[in-house]
Amino acid sequence: MAHQLMRAVPRLVARRAFSTSLARAGGGGGGMPAWQINPRNVYEDRPDFPMPNVPYVSELTDAQKALKTKEAGDWNSLSDEELKQLYRLKFHKSLAEIEAPTGEWKTVVGGTSLIIALTLVLYIIQKKYAMPEMPSTCNYEWQEAMMKRQLQMRNNPVEGLASKWDYENNKWK
Amino acid sequence: MLFFPWPVVCAQRNASGGGVMSDEEFDSRWVEFFSKQDIDDWELRKGVNTLIGYDLVPEPRIIVAILQACRRLNDSASAIRVLEVIKAKGGPRAAEIYPYILQEIQPTLDELGIKTPEQLGLDKY
Numbered sequence: 001m002a003h004q005l006m007r008a009v010p011r012l013v014a015r016r017a018f019s020t021s022l023a024r025a026g027g028g029g030g031g032m033p034a035w036q037i038n039p040r041n042v043y044e045d046r047p048d049f050p051m052p053n054v055p056y057v058s059e060l061t062d063a064q065k066a067l068k069t070k071e072a073g074d075w076n077s078l079s080d081e082e083l084k085q086l087y088r089l090k091f092h093k094s095l096a097e098i099e100a101p102t103g104e105w106k107t108v109v110g111g112t113s114l115i116i117a118l119t120l121v122l123y124i125i126q127k128k129y130a131m132p133e134m135p136s137t138c139n140y141e142w143q144e145a146m147m148k149r150q151l152q153m154r155n156n157p158v159e160g161l162a163s164k165w166d167y168e169n170n171k172w173k
Numbered sequence: 174m175l176f177f178p179w180p181v182v183c184a185q186r187n188a189s190g191g192g193v194m195s196d197e198e199f200d201s202r203w204v205e206f207f208s209k210q211d212i213d214d215w216e217l218r219k220g221v222n223t224l225i226g227y228d229l230v231p232e233p234r235i236i237v238a239i240l241q242a243c244r245r246l247n248d249s250a251s252a253i254r255v256l257e258v259i260k261a262k263g264g265p266r267a268a269e270i271y272p273y274i275l276q277e278i279q280p281t282l283d284e285l286g287i288k289t290p291e292q293l294g295l296d297k298y
Contacts, residue, residue, distance in 0.1 A: 050225060050258040051218035051251060072247045075286030083249055084293050090250035094290065095257040100298035 045091070045098045056092045064089060200232045207238035210245070217242050221255060230262045230270055233277035240278070244285050252287045253295065260290075 043052045060068065064085075070078065071086055078086070087094070136142065147161075154162045166173045194202075206220055221239060224231055231239075236259060243252040256275075263270035275282075275289065282289070290296045 047258075047261060048226070049222055050254050051221050053218070068247075071249055075244075075249050078249065078286065080288065080293055083253070083288055084295070087250040087253055087293070087295065090248070091254060094295040094298075095254075095261055096290075096296045097298045 043092065045093045047095060047098055050095070052091075055090045057089045060089070200235060203231065203235045204238045207235065207242045209242075212242045212245060214246055214248070217246060217248075217251065221251075221258070225258050225262055230259065230274070233274055236274065236278055237281045240281050240285060240287060243287075249287065252285070253290055253293065256287075257290045257295065260296075 041053050043054050043056050045052070057064070067082060067085060067089075070082070075083075137146075150161055151165050157163055164173050165171075203220070203224060207217070209216070217239070220242075224235070236255065239255050240252050243249065243255070259274055260267050260271040281287075
């Protein structure tokens with residue numbers, strides 16, 4: 001949950017462009033220095049933005065260029081493999097792959113549990129070694145004696161504590 | 174026979190003070206947009222990204238226009254992507270809507286030689 005909140009914030013505010021453009025500054029920007037790369041001209045897989053601004057692969061090998069010229073002709077002549085290859089040139093992941101479960105929840109739950117466990121360990125150490133003794137009034141006998149005193153002085157006899165005590169038979173009602 | 178209470182809640186927006194657009198006009202305008210003969214790559218992308226931002230599944234004739242625009246741009250990958258995203262737009266009712274759409278656009282798919290993502294195995298992960 002915290003993870004997702006943290007992820008949502010940059011998405012709403014500064015957009016994903018920062019990390020992607022800096023990450024690809026070496027190869028993805030066409031050799032331009034990082035500060036010259038237009039943050040819009042990066043590829044991004046998003047289910048709500050199906051046609052990214054640039055194709056995934058823009059520098060084509062000769063074989064890929066040949067495939068592109070074949071694409072200019074009749075698509076009925078393209079085999080399934082070629083169509084898939086053309087798809088992968090243009091797009092990194094298919095929509096199904098983008099929305100596929102990542103199992104990230106396991107990391108989140110695991111990490112959170114680990115931190116909570118560490119906290120508990122620290123608390124136990126603290127309680128055992130660092131915290132002062134509990135006051136003497138916190139033990140059971142003392143509490144019992146206090147309540148007995150309350151009943152003796154008839155505390156809240158109408159609606160509260162003493163009203164629940166049966167004085168004839170010396171027990172709770 | 175399946176009954177479709179068709180979720181074409183079209184963009185009858187008047188947030189900026191314009192008039193309400195009828196469904197017909199909405200469809201026609203989008204078909205016209207994609208039917209531009211010298212449509213360019215950016216316009217295709219912009220059109221598709223905008224269209225799927227609306228809360229509706231586009232009419233088959235709009236989809237046909239998009240596919241034909243892809244053909245003019247020699248872009249088979251985008252055509253397949255569009256089909257994927259149309260299925261996604263069906264939301265929880267995609268199982269009813271998507272086969273209908275495919276049925277309606279099948280002649281165009283056959284004519285242009287576009288395979289569906291299912292046929293190419295791109296709907297798996």
